[in-house]
Amino acid sequence: MMNMAAMAGLAGFAWSRDWLRRERLSRALAVLRGEEAGPAPATMPAAETSAPGFDAAEQRRREQEAAEIARTELERRQREIRNGWELLERQQLAFVRAKEEWEEHRKRIEEEQRRREEEADDSGFRKELDILSGLKAKEAKELLRLKKDADVVRILLEMEPRKARKIVGECKKSEERLWIGRILEKLHDRNAVQAEVLAAGN
Incomplete structure (x- = not known):
């Protein structure tokens, strides 16, 4: 009974100390069997196995490569932007030239x-002038009164002065004299000398 109690107490003490954990028991059995000579040597830190400054040099190399890639990409983007602007300028210049050519064509x-x-x-005017010149002054006057003032002024300016004076002389009624007076004023603005010649026959 004493041995069993002692064994039980020893087992409880060992359990409280984590001596009975599976890993410890397995390691203890391996030692008893001669399968484990001792603790495995700890792995040496990477810094001890690496050459001094190796990591720093590698880091610098990678940073330089990244910087070179970034610089190359930036230059490529800059070229693309520059080429894009040059293309846009050429297109704008071509558009301006095409517009100028079209304007010149339209004007022509x-x-x-x-x-x-x-x-x-002018051809029609000449024919009309010939017809009016061949009519009697009274008939020509009646036809001229149907026309716009500007057309009458033009006809009288181009008509042979003697014939034009006869037409002016046919304006005897008050409304006719008002009409021819207005015509002579406008004619004076175009050709003062001719207006005075025609007015002399009135």
Whole structure:
């Protein structure tokens, strides 16, 4: 009984000291069997196995490589931006030139159209002038009163002065004299000498 009590007490003491843990028991059995000569030598720190300054040199090399990559990428981006601006400038210049060429083309077309209209108008005007010049002064007066003042002024300026004076002389009624007076004022603004010549026959 005493031995069993002593054994039980010893077991409790060993348990409280963690002597009965599986790892310790396995290690103790291995020692008793001669399977473990002693603790394995601790692994030496990396700093002791590495050459002095090796990690620092490697770190610097990697930093330099990263800096070179970043610099190369930055230069590439800068080239892309510069090329993009140059392309945009070329496109803008081409657009400006195309716009200028179109404006010149449009002006030429408008000028040609205006010239043709003037030629057609002049041709029609000449025919009308010939007709009015061939009519009697009274008939020509009646036709002229149907026209705009600007057209009448132009016709009288181009008409043979003797014929124009006869037409002016046919304006005898009050409304006719008001009309021809207005025409002569406008004609005076265009050609004062011609207006005085025509007014002399009134």
